[in-house]
Amino acid sequence: MxxxxxxxxxxxxxxxxxxxxxxxxxxxxxxxxxxxxxxxxxxxxxxxxxxxxxxxxxxxxxxxxxxxxxxxxxxxxxxxxxxxxxxxxxxxxxxxxxxxxxGEGYHYDIQTLIELFTAPQEFPERERQEADQYLNSLHLLVHELYDALQSMTFSENAVTQGHLLHSRSPKFKGLNYDLEKVFEYLNNPYFRADRVDYHLRRLISEGLLPSYVSRQTDKLDLHLLLLARLTVNEKNISIFLLP
CATH class of the missing domain: 1.20.120 (Four Helix Bundle (Hemerythrin (Met), subunit A))
Incomplete structure (x- = not known):
């Protein structure tokens, strides 16, 4: 072989x-x-x-x-x-x-899923394990999208796992602007890359990104790392709030 x-x-x-x-x-x-x-x-x-x-x-x-x-x-x-x-x-x-x-229906979500599953994962083993756990959790969303497409249902209520791509946790309220700018950097090819450095440092200081992340990090990897950390933090909050 x-x-x-x-x-x-x-x-x-x-x-x-x-x-x-x-x-x-x-x-x-x-x-x-x-x-x-x-x-x-x-x-x-x-x-x-x-x-x-x-x-x-x-x-x-x-x-x-x-x-x-x-x-x-x-x-x-x-x-x-x-x-x-x-x-x-x-x-x-x-x-x-x-x-x-x-661009209709679940176009953005499906395209994002394709990109996340094809990210090169050029980062250390610890983060690779986090990414693998997050990617495994996305299968719930994939199945929901399949069902929604089969029934031709296009609404927020049809997909309950959307938070895996769009975090709604109140913990990140103070970082909303930073998250917004990083996601704009990831999704908007016309966004000035030098403007994202400050926001990356902010997310690193809050533990939402590993310390080695920079503009040189592959965008797909950056997207995967960020969503994985957001989901883990959101899950921890949910567990903490359980009665």
């Missing part, structure tokens, strides 16, 4: 989600505006499975130069298959946006 290994956990979650909701997906996408998008989903799933599971077995140490050259080509093609499969799924997302409306 070679060292080029892709984590298959997200693939397994994707396959399980398809299995859990296959009736809805088949009925909705087998004939969507005259297009069979269900076959596109199945094709993406199958090729992702072939690529992720087969990638480690491409022999890059073969004694024969020509064999090695062909195997390197196979490695490149495998990565290309993964990218093409993801592009197919992005096409489905665009079609879904057309159906619901660009």
């Amino acid at each position: 070679n060292s080029y290994i892709l984590d298959n956990s997200l693939l397994e979650e994707f396959k399980q989600a398809l299995s859990d909701h296959d009736d809805f997906l088949i009925n909705t996408y087998s004939n969507y505006n005259g297009k069979n998008l269900w076959s596109l989903i199945c094709s993406a799933k199958d090729w992702l499975s072939v690529s992720v599971n087969g990638l480690p077995y491409i022999d890059l140490t073969h004694a024969h130069d020509d064999f090695r050259s062909l195997n390197v080509l196979q490695l490149i093609m495998t990565y290309d298959i993964v990218l093409q499969s993801i592009e197919q799924l992005q096409i489905l997302i665009r079609e879904n946006s057309i159906r619901i409306g660009e």
